Amino acid sequence: MECWNNGITGILPGGYVDETGIVHQEAQLTPLTGKEEELLAQSRRQESASLVTNVLSRCLKRLGPIEPVPEEVVRCLLIADRQYLLLKLREMTFGERVQASVSCPWPDCREKVDINFSIKDIPIKESLEKGPFYKMELSPEAAFKSDNQEDYREIVFRLPNGGDQELVSPLLAENEALALSMLLERCIVEIGPVKNPGKELVDKLSPLARMEIEKHMAAAAPYVELDMEAHCPECGREFTLPFDLYHFFFGELRTSLDMLYREVHYLAYHYHWSEQEIMDMTREKRHKYIEVLADEIERMNNAVS
Numbered sequence: 001m002e003c004w005n006n007g008i009t010g011i012l013p014g015g016y017v018d019e020t021g022i023v024h025q026e027a028q029l030t031p032l033t034g035k036e037e038e039l040l041a042q043s044r045r046q047e048s049a050s051l052v053t054n055v056l057s058r059c060l061k062r063l064g065p066i067e068p069v070p071e072e073v074v075r076c077l078l079i080a081d082r083q084y085l086l087l088k089l090r091e092m093t094f095g096e097r098v099q100a101s102v103s104c105p106w107p108d109c110r111e112k113v114d115i116n117f118s119i120k121d122i123p124i125k126e127s128l129e130k131g132p133f134y135k136m137e138l139s140p141e142a143a144f145k146s147d148n149q150e151d152y153r154e155i156v157f158r159l160p161n162g163g164d165q166e167l168v169s170p171l172l173a174e175n176e177a178l179a180l181s182m183l184l185e186r187c188i189v190e191i192g193p194v195k196n197p198g199k200e201l202v203d204k205l206s207p208l209a210r211m212e213i214e215k216h217m218a219a220a221a222p223y224v225e226l227d228m229e230a231h232c233p234e235c236g237r238e239f240t241l242p243f244d245l246y247h248f249f250f251g252e253l254r255t256s257l258d259m260l261y262r263e264v265h266y267l268a269y270h271y272h273w274s275e276q277e278i279m280d281m282t283r284e285k286r287h288k289y290i291e292v293l294a295d296e297i298e299r300m301n302n303a304v305s
Ligand SMILES: [Zn+2]
Pocket: 104, 105, 106, 109, 110, 111, 232, 233, 234, 235, 236, 237
């Protein structure tokens, strides 16, 4: 957090495995400028997964030795890695504190509860094995019955990434079961001796087999804990609060679009800089100039009186 111009460096909990098998975990992020703030604040209709790809492509400056980072690489990042980067970006743009107000979920209470936590306190679990492919064995009961009555128990899968999320997330709200099936079709790369089994074979896996595969996937994946324990001071009970990171992050940017334009106007008016120049600044820098300007105006007012 020290050096604003070069951004911050973080360690991805999963990491990007390049085509030679090397894992890259060191990620350097630059802060959003007014341009990205505007772009994101305006893209209301975009699915949040493609929005995440969009914003990370602009702000992920370096990944290990990869610089610049192509959009395709951002799309290949695991879901938890993308969540981690978004958290870091949130921290750089708005600070580490998160303040929100929710309703207590207990039906007999429903009181307003203030939530206040630091992004730094969100638990992050690193993946032990980096893949990109994972082998597992189904239990005998869950074995896949092939057309020639053979039992296939060996499964090879990869973990869901941003590209999967982009394709699946529009479906998720309408038909969760279908969305999960689609995700499995994409992530299961071998069933027994069959490579790239595709929809037809993956659909034939029993519910037990799917459950076992999903369990292995969850255990192998890195993880960002976005479910938080909260306490209602009114009724004294605990509840779990799912922290909707995407909604929260993009929601904050959206509400501030009006403010962004007013800040640009204010700086253009006093400094005569072009809109382009001001929009290229980071939020931090913009706010520094506004502060300096406010001090200056106050000093001049005092001198006059
Ligand atoms: Zn309560």
